[in-house]
Amino acid sequence: MKGLPVLSLLLWMCAVYFVGIYIFVGGFLLVRLEVNRTSTCGDVLEPRDESVDFCRAQPRFRRVVLLIIDALKIDFARFDPNNTAPRPYENKLPVLEKTVSSKPLQSRLYPFRADPPTTTMQRIKGFTTGSLPTFVDVGNNFASSAILEDNLIHQLGQAGKRVVFMGDDTWESLFPKKFYRSLPFPSFNVKDLHTVDDGILRHLYTTMVGDDWDVLVAHFLGVDHCGHRFGPDHPAMAEKLTQMDGVIRSVIDRLQNDTLLVVMGDHGMTDTGDHGGESVKETDAAIFLYSPSPVFPGPPSPNELDVVPQTDLVPTLALLLGIPIPYSSVGQVLLPLFPSHKQPEGAVARLSQLEALWINAKQVNRFLETYSGMAKDIPPESLSRLKDEFAHLSSEYLTAVREGRSPSPQLTSSLQAYLTSVRDTCRSTWARFSPLKMAAGLVILAFACLMCFLLSELSLLLIRENGAGLKAPLVVALTAGVSIAAAQLLTQGYIDMVWCLAAGAFSSEILFFWRVRRLSTPTVLKNGTKGPKSSSWLTPGCLLVPSLLVPLLRCASLLSDSYVIAEGRVVTFLVFSLALYIPVHLNWDGLLLPPSHDPLKSAGLLPSPALSPSAVRKESGTLLACLGLLVGSLYLSLSFHSCREEQGSCQPSPFLSPLSRLQDSQMKNLHYILSVISLSLWTYLLRRCLCHYGNLNSTSGTVFTARWILPLLSVCLGLHWAVSATPEDSFRNLAELIRLAQLALPRAAFCLLGLGLCLIWLDPLTVFVKTRAAASARSSSLPPARYRASTGMSPQAELHHLIPQIYQRMRRSLDDGELSRDSEVDNRPAVEAYGLGTVYSAPVLLFCGLLGIGLLLLHPEGMALSFLLLMLEMGALLHIHASSTTLSSLHGAYSGGFNVPWTPVVLWALAATQFFHATGHLPTFPSIQWSAAFVGFPDGHTGTTLPASLVTLNTFASHILFAVGCPLLLFWPLVREVRGSRGRACGDEEEDAVMEMRLRENPQQFSSALLQLSTRYLFIHGAQVFASVCAAAILRRHLMVWKVFAPKLMFEASGFLVSSVFLLIGVTLVLRVDVAVGRWFKRLIPDTSR
């Protein structure tokens, strides 16, 4: 078979898709320009006394203690005395409420609303620079780099304040060499609740008592890590919060009069302890302000502000400490911290509310001017409106100050309104799109989908042409790309890679269409029968068959946020519908029931095909049983779904939480036993299947893998689950051993997995050859002379002769015992090869199964059940496909060739999405299972590649499994073929026993079918990517775009990427087996002819 054209066509196809996605995403995801200017003391002057340096004036506070408790949600900070049965996270910080009620002039507690994305690094960036983060920053959490924009720490350093930092080492990487003293502690290991906090506590109080600091920043991580590890509803959280309560108490006791204490959370957390998204639970943290001296004008009034945006901390702290507001801050000062009127009597020159607001507004206006000069993304009409508003307010304020009268109180509120509107404008426009790139990406993707469809319909033609459709487009693509690059170099002086890629992809697509047109036209003229077929596939009626209607509906569903939110159920619904359609359609064609019920058909009205009613009935029975299995696993898979925050009354599956989080030991044991049972069933079924087809007899690497590595891997996994589920406090004397096991078991599993996959790759044949020298010498029916005579022929032709001779009874396994019963002496072949009939599918199956166990390792233990369902559903789909093919062929409707029709491919592709949801994943960023990065690496990583790839493997596990297993769809009807014909009384058994060797007899059809299958699979996924790209483009100003559509697009695109890569791996594996089989035959021929 021709492997190269298939692979290269697929690669090219994928490349075009990738280019389209890359271009679109480049235009769609937001970029905010960073303004690299800094504020100085000179440029924030008050209007009255222009000569006085702003920084020289006596600030309101000399020192600030900033206690950041990571993920301090507002719910944790509130205290409800009426709550008699508090949950572990409730009522654990009584100090805040007590202080607020007993000292209303000195303290306040507010909800503190963060901007999404609510990841720690972005939040630190946000509340030190005062700017708004953009969507693109999300990925940077693993490797934070230094902040270049003007920020609070920089300004403090400029003003000569000594900043002492302790805690989360993210700060150290964000602000390298900016601190007077710095005590960073490692933050990456989420399972470690105490290192950072204990480290801080060792130094916090001694530092506070000393006098060599002005600003003390302490960032506690314990609460966040506790949330990640156990969730908020766990006794460990109560313990941690109580500890924090003590810390705040001690810090309050040690405060001096000129010091402000700020206790704040950088973000909240969901009910599962995760964060990163933009739900209220994640964004609403708490902020607590306290000073030993009175700072607030009065007790909290009901009309005071109820939520503090996180950006507001920056200007407030800056003005309270007497430093300039960082240049690109868009926050507004917290008015309650400033006196409402100028207090001339105080020795300390306090800024009044109005003055603070005016300084703030002036700074924001200056930033806006600078920014609009650099980038054109803020709409000019809103920009000019804001400018006019500021000019108006400024003149009003200045005249009032100059005339010495107190400005009207309305000015305060209008300044506030101005600042709020600037903030809102910035927030809405930092969703900046590049429409040209988006359009180019859309067009390329649309053409790629069309190309994929054409490729799948014309695969045979293209293979016959020996991949001629490829060379010219590649050349043209290169030429176009290079010429665009040259043109850019000439006109602009630099190269924009995006447009080169776009030109290349686009021109190659156009050339492909042109070639396809030329390719199909002569066929129509030459061959009358082919003609209508190649011209009819584009009629609308043909596209509306259910097998294509279902993916169409699926794509349409991606355009509505409600359907994206309910995606898991929508996909299950569609898979179920299409699965039900199969028997209904077969029945409509009269293929489901043996026609013997109809007396007329047997009487000769219809050509009676060679089939027995019992065979048909058996196949139909298999089909219906498998349909039942499929439906059952579909229904059960619904119970493994996780919940989006938008789904109100939804309970996440209990199997999603890792065993270590369960507190009821009975439940723990039950879950563990269930998981182990499913794991062993997975292993057993895989081995049973291989054994059944006689693939476990030889001594090759693959067989070794199936015999030894597979069970060993599952034993490793089971032990790993047991070890990781043991509570920390039990088995104290074994703690060292447990830690070692936690490290060693997953790593051993990874090694075994790698070894197994390598062995399959290196030695994929599972054929056991049994030569019978005596028999071949005796038997007359197998003349060795024939082989000798045929040595003059080409090897290919020799193979053709040899194949039917060898495979008469090769599929019988040794342990079946059938061999001795059935072997007839006179008809015994010279060579018996066991497992040759499944020589292609066995390695693919084993590869898939091994990979499945490896991916299961990265999931919570309970997902073993879901993985078992996945395997059952795969098997059911394969059997349904095989049975329906057999039923059609038994009735004589078999068209020949190995083409896989659309229905099973669509089911296969949709099942990947279905199990994406059924393995507890969701297309949202907070639902990414970060814990996968720590399997086998409990102490964290040094690089970013390994954790990123582990998390990717975890997230797209079902995509990977279904993509690798995709070639099975091609093999399974052939594997099952024998069983169908076994029921036949006698006749052409020799021909039927060939199974997958049919593929070798017809290498061209094999290649074309493989190409067709892969392109069809790619088409379904590609169409989904295209639909979500369309959704993102059309609805880019929709309310839900950042919450639903953009994450969906990212997940769909990454899913496509992973699927295509693993599909290529699967196809390559098949080609590798093909090469190995070819070699095996070459070795065999001299042997037998000797």
Next chain:
Amino acid sequence: MWDHEIRAMASSHAIIAASMLMATVIPAVALPGFSVYGTHLLWLYLVSGAVTAVSVAVFWLLGITPPTKKHTLGYKLSRFFRSCVYFFLSCLFFHTVVVLYGAPLIVSALETFSLAVLLTSLTTLRCLCVLGPNVQAWIRVFSRHGAMSVWDTCLQITVACTLVGAWVGAFPIPLDWDRPWQVWPVSCSLGALFGYLSGLVAAPAWIHYHRKQLIYKCK
């Protein structure tokens, strides 16, 4: 060809459609507090009951029901009994299918079951009327060459329309429009009813336009 049958079919369909309309309109006028959305369960049972009664009556009067081999009372009774059992089994079947499609298992089991009753009275009942309690015949009818009379073709069309309608009726459920007709199982029932109505119209029309092509093997 088939003119007589088509006319009979059209008029019987008109009667059935009218009965469905009546089952909706009369209670709305007569019963206080009755509305399609508010008391959807009552409405569903009323429509199912009306369709059941009228279909049985119409098909019995028209004499479509396959002739019985024996005319003893016992045989007829057992036939009637079997029909009732099939009716109930079909309700259970539809209930299972709907649950497998994703309907809540326990919370609104009554709603799901009433949808199953509606679907049964729209589809299975017709099968019972036209083909008698004979599952083999039912399966046979739904194949390309399975129809043996105009009534079989009509049965194919109405059943397909009803099921497709109910299937399409599930589409608006996830949408966040908060409309009263999105409540389970109102949208599916509405879909099934509209599908059935369109099937009632479509079947005679389709048969009328294709009456030249229709060839049936004699029974």
